Amino acid sequence: MNTPRCESPTHAPSHALQPLWDLAAAQVQAEALVLALESGALDRLATPQTPAELAQAQGWNEANTSHWLELLWSMGLLRRGQHAPVSYLLATDALRYLHSASPESCGAAWLFRLRSLRHSATLLRGLVEHGPAGDGSACSAPLATGNAEGWAAAARAQIGQEQRAVSVPAALNLLQQVPEAGAARRMLDLGGGPGWIALALLRRQPALQASVFDWPEAVAVAADNARQSRLSDRFTALGGNLATDGIGSGYDLVWCSSVLHFVPDAAAVVAKVFDALAPDGVFVCAHAEVDDAPESALRTLPYYLPMRLLGRSVTRRGELQALLAQAGFKRIERIESREFPMAPLAVLIARKAAP
Numbered sequence: 029m030n031t032p033r034c035e036s037p038t039h040a041p042s043h044a045l046q047p048l049w050d051l052a053a054a055q056v057q058a059e060a061l062v063l064a065l066e067s068g069a070l071d072r073l074a075t076p077q078t079p080a081e082l083a084q085a086q087g088w089n090e091a092n093t094s095h096w097l098e099l100l101w102s103m104g105l106l107r108r109g110q111h112a113p114v115s116y117l118l119a120t121d122a123l124r125y126l127h128s129a130s131p132e133s134c135g136a137a138w139l140f141r142l143r144s145l146r147h148s149a150t151l152l153r154g155l156v157e158h159g160p161a162g163d164g165s166a167c168s169a170p171l172a173t174g175n176a177e178g179w180a181a182a183a184r185a186q187i188g189q190e191q192r193a194v195s196v197p198a199a200l201n202l203l204q205q206v207p208e209a210g211a212a213r214r215m216l217d218l219g220g221g222p223g224w225i226a227l228a229l230l231r232r233q234p235a236l237q238a239s240v241f242d243w244p245e246a247v248a249v250a251a252d253n254a255r256q257s258r259l260s261d262r263f264t265a266l267g268g269n270l271a272t273d274g275i276g277s278g279y280d281l282v283w284c285s286s287v288l289h290f291v292p293d294a295a296a297v298v299a300k301v302f303d304a305l306a307p308d309g310v311f312v313c314a315h316a317e318v319d320d321a322p323e324s325a326l327r328t329l330p331y332y333l334p335m336r337l338l339g340r341s342v343t344r345r346g347e348l349q350a351l352l353a354q355a356g357f358k359r360i361e362r363i364e365s366r367e368f369p370m371a372p373l374a375v376l377i378a379r380k381a382a383p
Contacts, residue, residue: 058142060099064126065135069204072130073106076115081357110216125193132193140186148334155337188249190369196228198367199283199314203229205363206377208310212236212280217305219287223250223263226283230259239264241275247331270297277304285314285368288348289332303356307382311357314365314375317345328371345374352378377381 064070069086076087079094086093097116100106105122109115118127126135144266203209213235217226220240230238240250244267254263268278271291282301288294316332319325332342352360357378366372 073118074127076117078113078115118267127264134190134193137190160339192368200223202375203340209281214279215281216279218284221246223253227257227259232264237262239266241266275304278306279304280306280309282311298351298355305380309380311378314373316371317343317374319345331370349376
């Protein structure tokens with residue numbers, strides 16, 4: 029018989045139900061942050077505020093404002109002063125990513141994600157019990173919650189905000205690990221929405237010419253961003269339907285992030301990319317995958333279950349790599365990245381060998 033090991037009070041094992049209780053309590057945390065963002069109170073916390081000062085400025089109840097601030101502090105969003113009367117101040121990351129005046133602000137993007145996931149959650153029971161609509165529309169729409177116009181609006185606002193602040197640095201960090209990317213003269217951002225990744229590469233590489241392919245409404249946003257960035261002379265907006273339209277040819281680099289989930293035939297699109305690449309070109313493909321380990325799968329499935337219920341594809345680990353090999357790509361490398369929004373992505377770097 030094994031002798032029980034004593035646990036210190038601070039490291040006592042939690043009850044098996046604790047993860048489920050935490051799941052229920054997360055709703056309170058989300059609402060606390062919604063209030064902070066939508067009320068403008070979060071911006072006020074860029075300077076130290078006592079509960080009394082903030083309550084007076086907002087017209088709120090002082091005692092409950094104090095309780096709410098303490099919750100935000102426990103979530104790591106605020107720092108708390110050491111002297112009475114206690115004051116609160118935005119933590120460094122909250123100031124960087126949530127203050128509305130920050131160039132990296134993602135507050136609106138977070139609210140967009142929250143509302144989208146909440147809407148999807150309301151559909152979950154019906155989708156599980158009855159399945160998606162049988163007309164095929166779920167796989168053709170660019171977003172689970174809307175159409176091309178809705179995607180363009182999000183690209184201009186919330187998704188554009190998130191892409192600039194989070195996806196661009198993540199993509200640039202990854203592409204630094206791909207020697208061919210630094211030498212590329214022509215690149216395509218496939219499904220690039222507002223185009224900020226392509227525009228960031230144009231700033232970094234003066235000899236580069238970049239194109240973005242997406243729905244016409246979305247690439248109009250990208251073209252506008254290129255004009256405002258004074259990069260239109262090296263930028264091309266290609267509007268169309270990825271499932272049916274051409275994407276150009278002769279590219280040295282194709283970047284594609286979280287796009288293949290939305291096409292009815294991922295293998296056909298991968299083959300289209302292979303044909304569009306120049307000899308010795310490289311395809312960098314970043315998508316969420318479902319891992320075989322439950323703790324890893326849990327980092328992906330809550331974000332992507334709604335898409336799967338609507339009939340979209342979220343591949344299991346290794347399946348997308350097999351599609352790349354089937355299309356003719358060689359020297360396929362895999363990098364795991366947790367720098368992109370929401371779930372970890374599997375980044376596949378695939379080369380097209382010269383004949």
